[in-house]
Amino acid sequence: MMKKGLAAFLAALLGFAVIVGIATFLLRREYHAPYRAPAAVTQETPRAQGIADEKAEVEKRDKEKPYQEVEYRQFPKIGSRVAVWIAAQLHLLFAAFVLAVPLFALAIEFIGYRTKDRRYDRLAHEFTKLLSVSFSLTATFGAMLTFGLIILYPKFTTYLVSVFSPTFLPYVGLFFFEAFFLYTYYYGWGKFSPRVHLALGLGLNVVGTGIMLIANAWLTFMTSPSGISEKGALISTWDAVRNYTWMPINVHRIIANVAFGGSVAAAYAAFKFLGAKTDEERAHYDWMGYIGNFVAICAFLPLPFAGYYLAKEIYAYSQTLGLTMMGGAFSWLFIIQAVLIGNLFLAANYYLWLGMGRISGAEQFQKYIKYLLILVATCFAVWATPRSIISTVSEVRAMGGSAHPALQFLGVMSAKNTAVNILILTTFLSFLLYRRSGKTPTVSWAKAGNRAQLAIFLVAATIVISLGILGYFVEARVRIGFSIPQVLSVLFTMVSVTVIDVFLYRNATKTGEVRWGQIAPISQYVLIFIAVTFTWLMGLMGYVRSGLRQHWHVYGVIRDTSVDAFTPTLGFATRIVSVCVLLFFLLISFVFWLASLTGKKDWEPRPEKAAETERPGLEPVGAAE
């Protein structure tokens, strides 16, 4: 008690000192009339009259001031671009999370409903716990972004409104329904029949996707405008909506959102796992982390293909825009992207390999891990190799040019396409080995099935590598076309091998159980690393999608004439991305903490306080009633 009293006294003293300090500081800045020596005859200064005249003049000027439309306003300190950038990025990250979690929560709930396994229902419920606060944060940052645009970029916002005004009312309507479905879905868990609840989840996903499609129309229009005249006048809102990059962004975003949402949900599970007190808790959160990561990686594998589709449409809209992206101002950004994606693949594989440790009978596959690691590392290195490097004069002389004589061949698209496709195949193989751990197939055609799977893998790898090599010897038009059979052969492998595997391991005998919870703690840090990397990747790719327009608000239509009408350095962009990522994780930690409160016991007074309240004369208010 003495200590508390002393602390309170010191705090009060400090507070007083601070207040005195502030008051002194402010008083120093108060206006003081300059010192004048006393004169025999003091001439009266017409100061009051002067002030009145000035005021009248200002009033007169204000009354006559004509209305002028402001094109831009400046946000203090950080500038308008950075302010809108941060608001938009945080809005997008939370929106992606809020759209993605219901997608896989509904799928997991459905699995639970079909299999009658209550664990899945619990898991889906736990995922949705993260939604309600995230939804509020999405709306908050959405409002910040909207006000930011209206205040800081009024002329451009007016133009967008003129094109897209018919879409605003449906957007607001869908947003209302999103809130209705989300809260009913979450608070109605276990309160409705499973079918009704699943229908609510479906409604939530449909409405959420609808919101995303509308918002995507606005932002893709800025990059690849259509439905307007050469002078920018609206011809058709529907044509403006379905511009060149709208559908590719829709596809890319849905997949990327699921990957991102899965990784953040896995990070939540990791956070809970690391703080778990009991084996039961650890087992549950290990499983939850595995499912979250599984969702993330499943969505991540086809993501590069969606990226190709988007890039193809950007090129189809404007070769200049495409070349600015891949060969101009942003070309080095894709080296940073390669580092991020390479890390994601490495971490995802590492997590799967660590996961094999908790399955009895997985030992037979562990001998392959070193080969898989070599493949992943080699592909990563190829992908991250730039065409030319920053070098000193002596280095340029030694190399015989700005590009390295040997490594330059790894810096072109033929090598990179090959590397990323092999990387995807390797990760898929890792997952397949993990899936098979502790199981032995019992079907009569097991050997033939294994051989067929191996053959498919080998054929796909041969196609990918052969076309990659051939790409060096053909003209650009043909080379660009090679990416399609490369991608298709990898997709075909993933689908056909999975189908064979499902039938191959149907009714398989279990040689060992999965010991959930018995995984090395480092695996949980890997999950958090994956989530941070995904978030950073989203920030970076959001920047290139938006920055591609360079000094245009709407490419080729509304030119940016503000002080920010230039493309900043990649170093600057990455610093802003990092700020956004750290802010996001700060806020999502708050969401995690709030979600973890739901399972805690209600607050009760401590025993000594409880005893105090029980003493006569200290009854709480209302106790007498």
Added chain:
Amino acid sequence: MKVPVSLRIAALAVATTGFYTYVGQLVPQKEVHPPAEVAISKDMKPDEMAKVGREIMEGKGLCFTCHTIGKKGPLRFPDLEGVDVRAKSRVPGFSDVDYFAQSIYQPSAFIVPGFNPGMPVINKPPIGLTDDEILAVIAYLQTLGGKTTVTMQTKLPYQAGGNGQAAAGTVAPPPAGPTGGPAATTAAAPAPQNAGKKPETPQNPNPSPPQ
């Protein structure tokens, strides 16, 4: 001392973010500003026009985003080395100025065999070169294997107010092609690997992207 889990997680998030930020500082750092306007006067001499034309091609025209000069091998877009020689002899009855003018104002009219359509209309946004700037660009293109003959007074049929009439010192509008549109001229010179190949039938490429 045992470090709390929350602190470890925070440190991991900060370290990961810091690492990617560091990678971002390692790549070349360049601010890209909107291209500066180049001063053009009506009394420029041909060599001055060519010099200004080169500047426009490097800057506002964005020409070297796609085109190269003196690059060999499989290319996405035609290399411009010696382009004037090919421009003069490509289509009978077409001067090199006809050739360049059409490829700048109507780039989709004909696509060089072996290449995909992709050149934007240069006198419209987002590039939006003025008629005078285009004359300067043509002057420079003529120096790539030839001599500048175009002047600031040359009238091109595509220019604002152009009547399409050929006269002394002016460029004739291209003759009608098989589809009723302008006849086959090359959008730019073919890349070296296509030299000597028989030109294909003029394509009617995809419609221009919506602007």
